[in-house]
Amino acid sequence: MTASYDAAAVAALSERQVSWQDKALPPAFWGRTVADVLADKPRLSNLPTPLLTLSAPGLQHNVATLARWCAEHGVELAPHGKTTMAPALWASQLDAGAWAITLANGFQLGVARTYGVSRVMIANSVISPLQLRWIADELAADEAFEVLVWADSVRTVELLEAARSEYVGPGARRLDVLVEVGGAGGRTGARDAATAHAVGEAIAQSSTLRLAGVAGYEGAIAHGADEAGLEHVRAYLRDLAAVHSGFEDLYDADVVPVVSAGGSAYFEQVAQVLGPLGETGARVVLRSGAYIAHDDGYYRDVSPLGATPRTDGDRLVPAMHGWIRITSQPEPGLAIFDAGKRDLPFDEGLPEPQLLRPRSAEEPVRTLEGMTVTKLNDQHGFLHFEGDGALVIGDELRVGLSHPCTAFDKWGLIPVIDDPDADDPVVVDLVRTFF
Template identity: 85%
Template sequence: MSASYDAAAVAALADQQVSWRDKALPPAFWGRTVADVLAGKPRLSELPTPLLTLSAPGLQHNVETLARWCTEHGVQLAPHGKTTMAPALWAKQLEAGAWGITLANVFQLGVARAYGVSRVMVANSVVSPLQLRWIADELAADPEFSVMVWADSVRTVEIMEAARAAHVDAGARQLDVLVEVGGVGGRTGARGAETALAVAAAVAAAPTLRLAGVAGYEGAIAHGASDEGLEHVRSYLRDLAAVHQSLKYDDGVVPVVSAGGSAYFEQVAQVLAPLAKEGARVVLRSGAYIAHDDGYYREISPLGLDPRTDGEQLVPAMHGWIRVTSQPEPGLAIFDAGKRDLPFDEGLPEPQLLRPRSADEHVRPVEGMTVTKMNDQHGFLRFPSDIPLVIGDELRVGLSHPCTAFDKWGLIPVIDDPAADDPVIVDLVRTFFS
């Protein structure tokens, strides 16, 4: 059963006024509500650069594609909400059948609570007593609210139990804990079955906690889709499954076995989906898939440019828009977007289209242009001398890595067609990163 959310709270985002804090919108729109701005059916040409946009059909396609893929492969989905931190996009994922929303920390959990998300997995250890007490209060206040946290050491379990035992009354709802299983070269997670089983035993013995399953992150185990790399992922997942199969859960607990970012979810289904026949709930946590990209995930996703599984391919649903502001040397253009505007950690922007210069022109694909460097607020574009690029030209660029794209924008326009001469703005998505 999919989680629920507060539809009224999400709908109320349209009543918020836009202002100078929203760099995606020009002064002409300041002081108006989101709904009022959208009622005027503004076009891309009315917005300033630099700009990040989302594609309405691309988002819908990606949400539906992975939801269908999960159903067909016997796994459930709790998409990682940290990618977008956008309750309106979480709502689309939940409406498509997502079992819950995954988040990375308690601040993000607070955003989820503000928008009524009923089931959340915090894919991290929570060791702050202040935060543990707040979670306890939320569980007490809302019987429909469900949250899971992770633990990868006995010390973590001791901290959680001590903080909760001093705060909750006898008989209070227990906090569900997943044992995090790590791998050599990975990030967090218990190293080795012996440590993982000790963590599980500590959780089971803690009166205010409940052992609810196992989890891990395979994305830190391999970087690439070589046969060797994929086997490293599968080996890690087999170890995670073995820990789960060694555990004894309380009666009535449907144990969660969770892994799966956006790079290797087909490996997760291959190794872990059979556990569902043994009574487990196998949950993917893919997040970046909703926007996909023209870089890292295009190359590595199981439903990317070189698919490793059945199903429709994902499509890039985010783009950058830049404007040439200087041509200080032959073959060099400086544009108005930098590291504070567009992602750069998994590849630089990729020039794709030149926007029309006048009403009687159309968008044109570009070739031979390369972004070579980005400063805080500027980018460097190299281009052949035979390309008639001039100051004031506007280009669409493909982007790499959604997780470091959304966090740069508090309000993101959604357009009807990223390949149109002058797309219509059909939505404005509010993000909550701070």
């Protein structure tokens, strides 16, 4: 069953005033509500640079595409909300049929509860007694609320049990826990089947916890789409499936065990290897997050629905872009622009120059070629190009970006535009993030 959310709370975001804290908007908009700003149908030319924007048709396409793909391949989707930390975008994913929203920590869970998300997976161990007490209170106050957390060691289970047993009564709802399976060279997760089984047994024997399945993250196992890397991912997923199978006698009779993996890079491998477990009573859940914005870099190259697709279905499209302004040309072939590491992602590839915005009303948008961003400082970027007159101070450019997860966190309010290829796109929404 699809998770729900508080539609009224999400809608109320449009009544929040914008201010000097919202760097995407100029002073002329400060003090007005989001709804009032949008009522005037501002255009991209009304906004300052540097800027991050989202594409309305791109977001809609990507949300619908992966929802449809999951339905056709017999898996559920719990999108990783830490990518955007935007309740309005979570709402669009839940409206499209998402089973839950995945998050990474207690703070993010607090945002989800504020906006009424009814089912959350925390893809992490939660061992802070303060956070565990708050989660216990939330479970007690709302029978419809569900939360799943991870554990990869017996010690983690002992900490969970100790914190909860001192706080909740004997009749309290148990906390659902997934055993996290890892792999050599990966991140967290039990590194072998014996350890994973011991963790599962410890959960099953506890008084305040319930064994709810297994989970892991294959994106920490490989970092490319060559066949050797894909086989490495598949081998890891087979190990994860084997751990789940070993828990058959540990699951409570009323539990539908969750088997979860799948970021935005290898979800077709997850469906291939883990999907058949759905026929044996498990719920196979993907946690893809970056797909909603996709990109013009890492995910374009590695996504199963990217530039080189590895599965059936529509391709994802880049739905985020940066907008920059040339502020200096101190040397031939070098232009400095007004965006840096504080504004645009850089950890999975530097921005790619794409379009030159019209210099006058009589000029169209121009495609850029032969230009390369070579470096970002905190607030400046370095763009190299060939030829004289290709760029002048004051030019505005659109750049493609790589890695949504480190793009959204730089912007508290993100304009959504109707057509990123237009001469002067219309702003059709303003998305609030909470990082």
